[in-house]
Amino acid sequence: MSLWPWHDEAWSRLQARRERGALPHALLLAGPAGLGKRDFLAAFVKGLLCQHPVQGMACGTCRACQLVAAGTHPDLVALSFGLRKDGATRSEIVVDQIRDLSQRLSMASQFGGWQVVTIDPADAMNAAAANALLKTLEEPTPSTLLALVADEPARLPATIRSRCQRIDFLVPPRETALDWLRAQGVADAAAALDAAGGNPGMARTWAADGALKQRGEVRHDLKALAAGRGDAMEVVKRWQAADPSRYLWFAAQAVTDELRARASGTPPPLESQLDDEALDGWYTKANRARDALRGPLRADLVLLEVLAAWR
Incomplete structure (x- = not known):
């Protein structure tokens, strides 16, 4: 070994x-x-x-x-x-x-x-x-x-x-993680590593099970809800049917990118109507919801509360 x-x-x-x-x-x-x-x-x-x-x-x-x-x-x-x-x-x-x-x-x-x-x-x-x-x-x-x-x-x-x-056990330097992922045969190592927040083992798993597609779905869903076009209940059903904790991870990650884009003056990817303070609060709410999913609460209600706050 x-x-x-x-x-x-x-x-x-x-x-x-x-x-x-x-x-x-x-x-x-x-x-x-x-x-x-x-x-x-x-x-x-x-x-x-x-x-x-x-x-x-x-x-x-x-x-x-x-x-x-x-x-x-x-x-x-x-x-x-x-x-x-x-x-x-x-x-x-x-x-x-x-x-x-x-x-x-x-x-x-x-x-x-x-x-x-x-x-x-x-x-x-x-x-x-x-x-x-x-x-x-x-x-x-x-x-x-x-x-x-x-x-x-x-x-x-x-x-x-x-x-x-x-x-x-800490997240290794990015180049070390990328070299390891490539040696493991991960094709789009950089995108997988970004999705996993720099965690190479998670990136390897997610690259193999379609997580990158889910990451894109989350951003599309949040953008649609922010514009008033999406159906929150339909989004809840899809997120709950797959891996709600992972979807919330990607949602929190997307909000971080939204705040960074605003700070740098580039077009924000989600076009949220929330101000910076509210976005920061929503990020915290999404992470707390991930913790709540470990308990006895119904996943659909946890997700609905988070998405209601987003709108």
């Missing part, structure tokens, strides 16, 4: 700590989805459990590597969304999962080395689960590494964050 180009520095720091025998008992891999932190963690965990690693990378052939590949390594626990009693997947990590984990960690490593736990997404733990995990973090067992992955680390309690060694 090869690292992504912008992982090199974090990888080197972590491996240096490993060689000194100074690995922390808890890691927090934080940053937006699309920057490869899960691939980074997978490579690190494989190397940590491998019996014959080379520069921190797993050999891929030893018994430990084979067990990791099969998902049956006895010293590796991957914690994520569990199932409810009705068989449906939960939307949060609950306290019973953390209690079961604590009991598991009370037993010795079967391979005589590290016990590794990954919690992903850690920012989906509910309050009770986070409190239970805090007790485990405060009293770590020897040769145990807990690795938390969070796209939105601010959703984790400060008490959890403060007890982890944090590795932040």
Whole structure:
């Protein structure tokens, strides 16, 4: 498994700590989805459990590597969304999962080395689960590494964050991202990267699934609504049927371009009738709506409220 180009520095720091025998008992891999932190963690965990690693990378052939590949390594626990009693997947990590984990960690490593736990997404733990995990973090067992992955680390309690060694995954320089995208075979790399706000992993995904077309639809819809020609309910139906969070992302991005155009004196792409202050407020409203979509609110009502404010 090869690292992504912008992982090199974090990888080197972590491996240096490993060689000194100074690995922390808890890691927090934080940053937006699309920057490869899960691939980074997978490579690190494989190397940590491998019996014959080379520069921190797993050999891929030893018994430990084979067990990791099969998902049956006895010293590796991957914690994520569990199932409810009705068989449906939960939307949060609950306290019973953390209690079961604590009991598991009370037993010795079967391979005589590290016990590794990954919690992903850690920012989906509910309050009770986070409190239970805090007790485990405060009293770590020897040769145990807990690795938390969070796209939105601010959703984790400060008490959890403060007890982890944090590795932040940041958007790389534009040229680095473009070179990587081209190497991945992304045809219109620059347009995809612009749509993804500079996030190369997101750009690769969006280039493959028609997101650039959706970005154009959003701008067309907002321009039409601003001119009084569009039907807000029809727009809501289309946005809701696809990926409402992504449509709101593109909408907020379009408003940023509108404000930049006004500031530079160039023709604004949306021709909005809102003044700059109102546009700034709408940008905030669109981003808050993206957060609201994670909750129990109906997506159509969330979208309708935002689009009503646009008109």
